[in-house]
Structures are given as structure tokens and as C-alpha cells.
Amino acid sequence: MAHVGTMVVRALGMMLKAETGMPFAVGAIAARESLPSERLPMAAIQEQNIDVGTLEKRAGAKYPSVSVYCERLENKMREKFRTFSGKAHMVMEVRVSHDHISEVEQDLGLYVDAVTQVLDLNRGPWNGVMFYGGGYEVKFDAVKHGGRNYLQTAKVTFSLDVSID
Numbered sequence: 001m002a003h004v005g006t007m008v009v010r011a012l013g014m015m016l017k018a019e020t021g022m023p024f025a026v027g028a029i030a031a032r033e034s035l036p037s038e039r040l041p042m043a044a045i046q047e048q049n050i051d052v053g054t055l056e057k058r059a060g061a062k063y064p065s066v067s068v069y070c071e072r073l074e075n076k077m078r079e080k081f082r083t084f085s086g087k088a089h090m091v092m093e094v095r096v097s098h099d100h101i102s103e104v105e106q107d108l109g110l111y112v113d114a115v116t117q118v119l120d121l122n123r124g125p126w127n128g129v130m131f132y133g134g135g136y137e138v139k140f141d142a143v144k145h146g147g148r149n150y151l152q153t154a155k156v157t158f159s160l161d162v163s164i165d
Contacts, residue, residue: 008088008160011126013047013061013068016092022066025114028157033110043094043111063097064111071157073137078163085163088130092156097147104143104150112138112154119158131161 016022022043030036045064049069069091076086092115096108116136125132136158143152 025117067093
């Protein structure tokens with residue numbers, strides 16, 4: 001069953017990294033907000049569940065970053081003769097760091113908008129075995145010390161329906 005989690009994480013990571021994914025969404029937001037393109041650098045997209053403290057200790061931590069991972073799988077056996085037919089509960093954790101506290105929250109909001117825009121544009125079937133029906137939840141953490149001086153994190157969670165032979 002672990003291969004299901006790997007498969008859905010890869011599919012979402014590819015979607016975010018695609019030309020029509022985060023690059024498109026960040027560019028659209030920069031244009032909409034009349035921001036120079038260097039104001040919103042491309043986020044580093046990682047297909048792994050990595051703690052902020054571990055990321056900070058790791059050499060070369062870059063911000064902004066988006067960590068994509070599967071939080072849990074539920075095999076509900078809706079389709080009797082399938083190996084897996086259930087839900088994959090996904091998380092996209094967005095991290096932003098800045099020297100000035102006022103810009104951390106603003107930048108985080110812009111990157112969360114980009115991530116949710118990618119989800120909105122990709123409702124429906126993914127790779128023939130996954131289906132995203134829409135809907136997500138966003139949880140913002142408080143600003144804390146870290147990164148370049150201040151760090152803030154938001155988690156975007158949603159569910160995918162998965163059906164595999």
C-alpha cells in the first residue's frame with residue numbers, strides 16, 4: 001500500500017513543477033499584484049515530509065519551499081476487486097522566510113494562493129487512477145524565528161480518491 005502514497009505524491013509534485021503549475025500561478029499572481037518577478041522567486045518543491053527544524057539544519061535550505069507528502073491512506077474497499085480503492089490524504093506545506101516580519105505573512109499568502117490555484121485548475125481525474133473533486137483546507141501557523149530571520153508555514157490539506165488494480 002505504500003506505493004500508493006508514493007504514486008500520489010509524485011503525481012502532485014509533477015503537477016506543481018509543470019509549466020502550468022507553480023511557475024504559471026506565481027507569474028499570474030505577480031502580474032495581478034503588480035510585483036516584480038524577483039519579488040516572488042520560484043518555490044523549491046520537495047516530494048517529502050520534512051520537519052522545519054530538520055530543513056533548517058540541512059545545508060542549503062531554500063525559501064520559499066513547498067513540501068508535498070501523503071499524510072495517510074484509507075483503503076475503504078469501495079470497489080471489491082481492486083487492490084486499493086479509497087482516499088489519499090495529501091498535504092502541501094508552504095514555508096516562507098524573510099528579513100522583515102511584515103513581508104512574511106504577505107509572501108506566504110501569495111504562495112498559498114499559487115498552490116490553491118494549481119489545485120483549482122486540476123479538478124477531475126489524475127493519471128486515470130486518481131480523482132480530485134475539489135475542496136481543501138488551509139491552516140496558517142504563527143510567525144516564528146528561523147530561516148532568514150522570520151519563518152511562517154501554512155499547510156494545505158485535501159483528499160484524493162484513488163482506485164488501483
